[in-house]
Amino acid sequence: MLYAIDKVNNDSNLLRGMKLGALIMDSCSTPAFALNQSLDFVRDLIGTSDLSGYQCSDGRAPVDKQSFRKSVAAVVGGSYSSVTVQVANLLRLFQIAQISPASTNNDLSDKKRFEFFARTVPSDHYQARAMVSIAREFNWTYVSLLYTADEYGDQGADSFKVAAKDTNNGTYRQICIDDSKRVDTEKEKETKKAIHELMQKMQTSNDYGWGQVIVLFANTDSIQKIMNITSQVMEEMGEWKVNGKKKKIIWLASEGWDRNNKNYMVDSLWKAADGAIVLMLKSPSIPGFDEYYKSLRPGTPTFDRNSWLKELWREKYNCRFSDDPEWNGRDRCEKKMHTGAFHADDKVQFTINAVYAIAYALDAMYRDECPSQMVQNTWITRNSPKILHCDAMNKIDGTKFYKNYLLKVNFNEGDGPASYTILNYQPDLDEKGNIDLNSTKAPYVEVGEWLEGKLTINHSLMHWNVRNDELPEDKRIKNPQPASVCMEECKPHQRKQITDNCCWACVDCHPYQYKPNETTCVDCELGLKPSFDWSRCVKVEKLVYMEWGTPYAIVPSIMATLGIVATLFVIGVFTPVVKASGRELSYILLGAMILCYMMTFVLLAKPSAVTCGIKRIGIGFAFSTLYAAMFVKTNRIARIFAQATRTAVRPCCISPLSQVGLTAALVGFQLGYCLIWLMVKPAGVKEDFELVGRFTAVLTCNVPDHHFLYSLIYDVILVVLCTVYAVKTRQVPENFNETKFIGFSMYTTCVLWVAWISFYFGTKSNFMLQISSLSICISMSANVALVCIFSPKVWIILFEKHKNVRKPDGEYMLSKRSFNNNRANSTYLTSDEPSQYTALLAEQRRKSEYSSTRKLSQPSTGSSAQDTFL
Numbered sequence: 001m002l003y004a005i006d007k008v009n010n011d012s013n014l015l016r017g018m019k020l021g022a023l024i025m026d027s028c029s030t031p032a033f034a035l036n037q038s039l040d041f042v043r044d045l046i047g048t049s050d051l052s053g054y055q056c057s058d059g060r061a062p063v064d065k066q067s068f069r070k071s072v073a074a075v076v077g078g079s080y081s082s083v084t085v086q087v088a089n090l091l092r093l094f095q096i097a098q099i100s101p102a103s104t105n106n107d108l109s110d111k112k113r114f115e116f117f118a119r120t121v122p123s124d125h126y127q128a129r130a131m132v133s134i135a136r137e138f139n140w141t142y143v144s145l146l147y148t149a150d151e152y153g154d155q156g157a158d159s160f161k162v163a164a165k166d167t168n169n170g171t172y173r174q175i176c177i178d179d180s181k182r183v184d185t186e187k188e189k190e191t192k193k194a195i196h197e198l199m200q201k202m203q204t205s206n207d208y209g210w211g212q213v214i215v216l217f218a219n220t221d222s223i224q225k226i227m228n229i230t231s232q233v234m235e236e237m238g239e240w241k242v243n244g245k246k247k248k249i250i251w252l253a254s255e256g257w258d259r260n261n262k263n264y265m266v267d268s269l270w271k272a273a274d275g276a277i278v279l280m281l282k283s284p285s286i287p288g289f290d291e292y293y294k295s296l297r298p299g300t301p302t303f304d305r306n307s308w309l310k311e312l313w314r315e316k317y318n319c320r321f322s323d324d325p326e327w328n329g330r331d332r333c334e335k336k337m338h339t340g341a342f343h344a345d346d347k348v349q350f351t352i353n354a355v356y357a358i359a360y361a362l363d364a365m366y367r368d369e370c371p372s373q374m375v376q377n378t379w380i381t382r383n384s385p386k387i388l389h390c391d392a393m394n395k396i397d398g399t400k401f402y403k404n405y406l407l408k409v410n411f412n413e414g415d416g417p418a419s420y421t422i423l424n425y426q427p428d429l430d431e432k433g434n435i436d437l438n439s440t441k442a443p444y445v446e447v448g449e450w451l452e453g454k455l456t457i458n459h460s461l462m463h464w465n466v467r468n469d470e471l472p473e474d475k476r477i478k479n480p481q482p483a484s485v486c487m488e489e490c491k492p493h494q495r496k497q498i499t500d501n502c503c504w505a506c507v508d509c510h511p512y513q514y515k516p517n518e519t520t521c522v523d524c525e526l527g528l529k530p531s532f533d534w535s536r537c538v539k540v541e542k543l544v545y546m547e548w549g550t551p552y553a554i555v556p557s558i559m560a561t562l563g564i565v566a567t568l569f570v571i572g573v574f575t576p577v578v579k580a581s582g583r584e585l586s587y588i589l590l591g592a593m594i595l596c597y598m599m600t601f602v603l604l605a606k607p608s609a610v611t612c613g614i615k616r617i618g619i620g621f622a623f624s625t626l627y628a629a630m631f632v633k634t635n636r637i638a639r640i641f642a643q644a645t646r647t648a649v650r651p652c653c654i655s656p657l658s659q660v661g662l663t664a665a666l667v668g669f670q671l672g673y674c675l676i677w678l679m680v681k682p683a684g685v686k687e688d689f690e691l692v693g694r695f696t697a698v699l700t701c702n703v704p705d706h707h708f709l710y711s712l713i714y715d716v717i718l719v720v721l722c723t724v725y726a727v728k729t730r731q732v733p734e735n736f737n738e739t740k741f742i743g744f745s746m747y748t749t750c751v752l753w754v755a756w757i758s759f760y761f762g763t764k765s766n767f768m769l770q771i772s773s774l775s776i777c778i779s780m781s782a783n784v785a786l787v788c789i790f791s792p793k794v795w796i797i798l799f800e801k802h803k804n805v806r807k808p809d810g811e812y813m814l815s816k817r818s819f820n821n822n823r824a825n826s827t828y829l830t831s832d833e834p835s836q837y838t839a840l841l842a843e844q845r846r847k848s849e850y851s852s853t854r855k856l857s858q859p860s861t862g863s864s865a866q867d868t869f870l
Contacts, residue, residue: 001076002306003292004355015363018393020355026308027078029221031086034078038087042094045072072096073396074358074406076351080219081105082151088117095398097406099357101350104255105155116402120353121281124152124217124254126418128159130279130450131215131252132166134422135175137457140213140484142503143252144198145180146226147217153182156217156254176486176503185218185225192229199233199249213484216253223256224263230272250482251276259423259444260343270427270435275463275482282419282449283349290342297337343442346421361405366393422448426463492534495521509534512694526689527697543687545699546604552768553604556775560600563779563786567593570790573797584656588629588663589785595622596782600775612701613683617674619778620711624670626785627718628663630742634725641729670714677711688767698767705760705770719753722746745788752780 001022009019023041027034056062074097078084084103091098092115100108100119108114109123135143145160147153157180164175179201181194202212218226230249249272251257257278258264264273296303298321303309310321310333319333369392424447428439445466448457459465464480486503490496496504496518509521514530514537516522524530528537546553571590574583599619605611636659652658687697701708726743756777763769 001351001355002302003289004352007288007352008355008359014359015366018362018366020359020362022076023072027080027083027087029080029083029219031080031082034083035086035090038075038090041072042090042096045094045096071394071396073362073401074099076101076354076358078103079347080150080152081108081155082219084108084117085151088114092116095402097358097398097402099354099406101354102347103152105151106159107151107155116398118357118402118406120350120357121347122418122420124156124159125163127254127279127420128156128163129453130418130420130422130455131160131254132163132175133450133453133455134252134277134457135164135213135215135484136172137455138481138484140175141173142176142178142484142486143213143215144202145177145215145217146194146198147180147182148219148222149182149184150219152219152256153217153222157182160215160217178486183226185222188225188229191226192233195226195230196233196237199230199237202249212248212482213250213252216251217256218254219256220258220261223253223258224261224269227264227269227272231268234272235268248275248482250484251278253278255279255281255346255420258345259425260345265427265435265443273425274427276425277447278423278425278444279450280346280421280423281350282421282451283346285344286349286352289344289348289352293344294338294342298334357406357409360409361401362393364408365396365401365405366390369393418450418452420450421446422450422457424461424463426466490518492532493530495519524694526694527687529695540689540695540697542696543699544696545606546768546771548604550768552772556600556772556779557604559776559779559783560597563597563782564594567597567782567786570786570794573794574790584660585629585633585663586790588660589626589789592622592626592629593782593786595625596778598622599778603771603775603778607685607699607701609683609685612685612703613678615701616678616683616703616708616711617671619708620670620674620715621667622778623712623715623781624667624718625663626782627715627722628666628670630722630745630785630789631666631718631725632659632662634722634729634742637729638725666718673714674711700767705764709757716753719746719749723750741788741792745785748784748788749781752777752784 001024005020005022008014025037025041027037075087075091076099078087078100079102081103084098084100085105085108088098088108095116097116098118100117100121102121103119104121104124104127106124108117108119109125135141143164145157147157161177161180164177166172167174179198181198183191183194185191198214216223216226251273253276255278257276257280259278259280264270292302296309298304298310298313313319313333313336314321314324317331317333317336319336320330321333370390423444425443426445427443428436428441430436445461445463447461448455450456459481462481464482467480487506490504490506492515493509494506495509495515497507498504498519504519507521509515509530510523512524512529513521513534514524515534524537527540529540530536531538548554548557567590571587574586574590595618599615599622602611602614602618681703684702685699686702688700689695689697722742723746726740726746729743756773759773760770760777763773
């Protein structure tokens with residue numbers, strides 16, 4: 001400050017005709033003491049005599065003998081925000097302008113409370129934003145907060161909390177504060193307890209993450225005490241490891257950290273401070289001040305006018321001045337002059353700025369208020385006497401001076417520009433890992449800057465990278481940067497589930513979900529799956545269908561092939577032998593069985609519009625043909641026996657042509673509505689993702705399975721009718737026992753279909769097993785009919801040929817006469833359709849007559865008849 005005053009007073013272009021002086025007092029970093037100091041010069045400013053209550057004996061007005069009053073233009077200071085707040089509250093009462101070169105309390109920007117305050121440093125609002133930017137730069141999302149119990153600590157902590165929550169509409173990540181401790185460093189036990197709790201919580205962090213960064217807002221004197229206590233706690237806790245890795249506190253400290261304070265490095269304090277990231281108000285070096293400081297030495301006017309320089313010399317050089325008591329045995333301070341490296345305090349520039357701001361404001365006010373008394377600085381008047389009298393400057397109007405002049409000296413709302421230098425504490429260590437006291441290396445390395453919201457950091461200069469480079473190459477850590485997170489980053493397939501304490505847990509997304517952001521999982525549409533980074537959905541390329549080489553296709557194919565061969569064999573056996581009129585329905589049955597077997601190959605083929613169309617028509621058509629023929633057979637026999645008990649009139653529609661016509665009509669109904677269904681909903685294919693999974697598409701027909709079953713309802717009705725008629729005709733004579741075989745076929749078919757339907761819907765998750773089971777069920781239905789109906793006939797034809805002749809049996813012969821009139825070569829398996837009904841009618845009458853006469857009677861009809869076997 002004295003340097004700046006000298007510069008102003010020696011500037012002939014500034015305040016011409018006036019000189020600045022200074023009354024400098026020590027606040028001792030105590031708000032109460034600073035307030036007392038301020039009261040002293042305020043009292044002198046306003047005068048100590050109040051004459052209103054006095055009156056002379058002769059009636060004259062009393063005279064104030066104190067004619068000298070100090071002319072205070074403005075106050076520079078204090079340094080600590082707690083001191084500044086108290087002084088500002090006093091000075092505002094007397095409208096005295098105040099400029100602080102160091103106080104950063106955010107509240108001081110409130111012009112309603114501090115109408116006459118200004119400063120040349122940025123407020124803690126910007127400092128907090130800078131610290132949050134640094135945390136984000138290193139991906140530190142989970143930090144602790146430690147601050148001192150004063151104006152500076154409280155306001156700094158509040159500013160950091162606000163800045164940490166600001167995400168700029170999701171652009172930035174929120175900084176979570178794990179724990180916050182407010183400490184009074186005068187109470188050592190409480191401070192030690194708070195620091196111990198912070199470190200213990202870090203040490204017991206979970207397996208996924210930890211917080212080892214502590215944001216520190218403390219004044220210069222308190223930081224030394226905090227480092228001392230932290231060092232003690234570290235020694236008590238021993239080696240500090242998290243997940244097997246040695247950890248340490250990383251301090252993210254405000255500008256209250258003094259890089260020139262060597263007390264931070266004494267004893268083992270450097271271990272607690274090692275790696276600290278410190279903000280320093282950005283201030284350029286002032287070569288003139290550096291030279292001025294180095295030229296100071298005892299005995300010179302510039303040295304003796306500053307009473308604090310003696311204190312500095314005694315401490316720095318361990319010496320005594322000649323006027324100090326008991327100075328013997330110590331070196332004379334008068335012989336000492338500055339030696340070694342010199343680093344000016346970062347507040348020097350701001351102190352000089354404060355002095356110059358006042359000087360320029362006074363100069364502007366002087367020119368406006370007393371223009372006639374200004375001495376122009378020209379070559380003519382350069383050596384002329386300077387005018388020192390200006391009434392407006394004798395008693396300065398504080399409001400006018402502050403608002404009209406001081407705030408217009410390139411300051412915005414009384415705050416200085418937001419600019420910080422970022423330092424990293426890197427003490428030089430010897431081979432044993434201890435601090436090297438003889439090192440000439442600067443312990444603080446400038447690693448970056450923060451300028452009006454823009455952060456720049458050189459990561460290669462950070463202490464963890466520098467220390468890593470010193471290790472042998474095989475022992476270097478790939479990414480030694482300290483972590484300070486609630487949890488490690490979630491994997492790509494995991495989302496963050498935020499918890500109450502501003503932390504999160506990693507929760508797996510489903511395999512078919514993607515992440516639009518870090519906290520949400522959203523389902524992909526069917527046919528899509530999440531991309532490699534789970535940020536979007538991509539199309540599924542895998543398409544599956546029934547393949548011939550799988551067991552699911554091989555087994556049904558073999559069964560169907562064997563069934564076709566067996567059916568063709570039966571046709572080959574029957575063709576040269578069977579000549580009866582019932583052979584038409586037999587051939588229809590055998591043809592329907594071949595169709596059933598052929599449906600297996602349609603079902604196993606790759607789905608296409610053609611195969612899907614055949615499937616929708618062919619299965620129902622094959623079944624309806626099979627069971628329609630059986631129904632016509634059983635119905636015919638039932639009608640013949642029912643008619644024979646009542647009349648000799650021949651039933652209608654029992655001829656071969658009629659039987660084929662009825663079968664065709666029944667099958668045509670099935671075929672008709674299948675064709676209509678096919679026209680309404682044309683056959684096609686689709687990719688179904690529900691059969692196998694969302695990621696694998698199954699190529700299938702474009703109708704649901706239950707729609708396919710609808711087409712079988714008609715076939716089920718035919719099966720039920722066949723079964724009913726098979727039951728009704730179960731008591732026919734032995735020669736008409738084909739109905740029994742049809743009955744066995746229907747019973748077995750009903751059981752088979754009930755079992756298959758349950759199995760079909762129970763295996764919905766396996767489309768191959770479904771198709772295979774359907775194919776096997778169709779083949780088994782044909783097998784049952786083939787075995788139950790045709791195997792007895794084939795057996796007689798091949799192995800019991802003696803039964804394949806006309807058998808004269810009095811019990812079953814209607815008359816010998818009619819028997820002898822028949823063809824001699826009639827076979828067991830043939831019959832004449834007209835005489836068949838006659839034989840059935842005679843059989844019924846014969847039974848009634850035989851029970852009364854016990855002898856064979858001649859039928860009344862006189863018609864020839866013979867035994868008929870179907």
